[in-house]
Amino acid sequence: MTDLTLADGVAGILLLALTAYAVLAGADFGGGVWDLFAAGPRVRAQRTAIAAAMGPVWEANHVWLIFLLVGLFTAFPTVFAALSVALYLPFTIALLGIILRGAAFTFQTHGYEAAGELAPWGAAFGAASIIAPAFLGAALAAVAAGSVHATSGPNVTTGWVSWLAADLALLAVALCAYLAATFLMVETEGDPPLQADFRRRAFGAAIVSGVLALIGLVLAWRQAPLLWSELTGRGIWLLLIALINGPIAAFAVWRRSPRVARVAVAAQIVFVLWAWAVGQWPALVPPDFTIHGSAAPETTLLALTVTIAAGMVVLAPSLWLLFRVFKGRNPAA
């Protein structure tokens, strides 16, 4: 039984990494969305606030993805290979988005001083910030709906071209934007007009993501019976918590309590992911791959767990220091 417990534990760690990436990097992607849609009399101030908020942390936030990929191919190598084959196209497009987003952001922020506005890269930053979460969302939809099979051949549209995937792609972008808007409300607490800009954006994102989430539930019910049964089975309580946080977040935005709103939006993302994961347990990528059936030999799982534990001893205080210095009481100082 030890073997099973360890594999489940590693799967749980990977879920936490996915959650951390979704929330932290999600907010960074959302920042890119608002950079693209910066408008009104404070365009420059909006973009400066976004760059200041993302600058010190986006690379660290991005590493959760590396962590997730490496953990997946170490602990569940056949699953990593099957996902890479079946979802070749969405992953490749998301990867291009990730590359261009990071490069464009860096060119813009660090190059601005030297070269001024870099027109194509400014637009690339925004566009890539939409492409990356959208295609990762579509890929997640394909996995959750059970469309990735062990024998998935080289068909580039397998599973991820569906109404549900389209909806989840848009929902992923909308949630990133929503999350970023509430984060930016916190960052701009010293500048009421600028904060009002992001508050309006948070409202817009709240409505859009709410509608897309409800459409997603209907689509899951009608078109993805596997996902629907998972969400309404063991995952139902987590799903309900996620849904309850919808109105809480919107209310907090209306009440100008960005710190509460930030947590409530993040909670929606976290609990939806957990509802899906807990609902489909013990499957890792349903229907063909279970956690226990696809896990690496036990020594690998043990070595990975020890590495992660040892790594966390160094990582946790470092992350605490990073966020303490840049996201403390006076983030704009």
Next chain:
Amino acid sequence: MDNVVLSRAIMGTSLGFHIVFAVLGVGMPLLMFVAEGIGLWRHDAAWLALARRWAKAFALIFAIGAVSGTALSFELGLLWPGFMAFSGSIIGLPFSAEGFAFFIEAIFLGLYLYGWERLSPLAHWLTGIPIAISGAASSLFVVMTNAWMNSPTGYVASGGRVIRVDPLAAAFNRSTPTEDVHMLVSAYLVTGFAVAAVYAAGFLRGHGDALHRRALPLAMAMAVVASGLAGITGDTSSRFVAGEQPIKFAAQEGLFPTTKGAPLAIGGVPLPDQHRTVLAIEIPNLLSLLTTGDPNATIKGLDAFPQDLWPNVLIVHFSYQLMVGLGLALGFCGLLYWFLAARRRAPPIDRWLLLALVAAGPASVVTMETGWFVTEFGRQPWIIYGVMRTSAAATTTPALGPTFAIFLLVYLGLGLTLARLLLRLAQRERQNATPIDTAPRR
């Protein structure tokens, strides 16, 4: 082109692009740490200004390294699903350790780049330590996985499935010591010569201010120490390869018949169809002597192995010759610089020497890239030496051609933009320089 060729082309392009930023990610933090440390110790504004200037450039370089490294994490699966399904559980340990090292580097780099005003000078300087250490650790960890592809150990497979793994034995395989150390010192070598080239060019264009007079000797100090170590570890590597992968060794030396008292072929063109290397300068018995210490020892040639196990002899031999030749020239450049400095008791800034140093920058990158060509082309047809052929590991997806074209364009765009921004940044920094930085030359 078939999928195996395209997969190799995409992976090779991605690796060749990423490695340039990866080595600077290892070496630059050490230079920044030393410059800032001297600046704090001596209350020298120019040293501190140098550290700040390097940090601005490094922010750009590191980000491109981070995103191109992410591409590789994805491409391992997207291009080589067969390889990853087999070996993920075996080589995952050093990859995860590398993940943590990269995480630490990213976190402390965030503190370093954005913390000049938020941290005390001492605290800021200290954040440089985890950056430099985790940068070096990343290199050590990630090269372990490549070493495993050369010396696969630490697992038991049955029917194509890995059933038992000893992750530590896999990480610390026979190739690890030589490959790891040789790559690490090469990273410092490339950084040293690349930075030296920038400041040598500055001197040549008449920008030789206080910063240049500090930066060039510091970079050359790193370069000369690293070249010496790269020479020693390179020699060890070659002799190790002779025993571990005799086919690769025969290919890099262009040796076809198994020969007692084998000569060293310098230059030359291997003709695999005719089983001979032509136009080479041959030094009798030297290959046997260098490889075994005995001038009459027998060295196995390519003819001792079936031809379908040969790598591309032309590429491997040519790359190896270029790496060794340029490596020796770089080492000579470094020694010459310090010989002149010691004799004159002042760093030399002769025009001919500066021109040579400008050329040494790109040459050091070519040296490192050709070194990887020897490792990778020389291991073919295997992706895991003796265990799995590259052709069995590649993806079967139909969309590889366009992917290759798009990635080429993206890397080209990133490289050109980065180069343009770094040049502009240098220009702007000079214009904004405070008087202390531009104190007249002696």
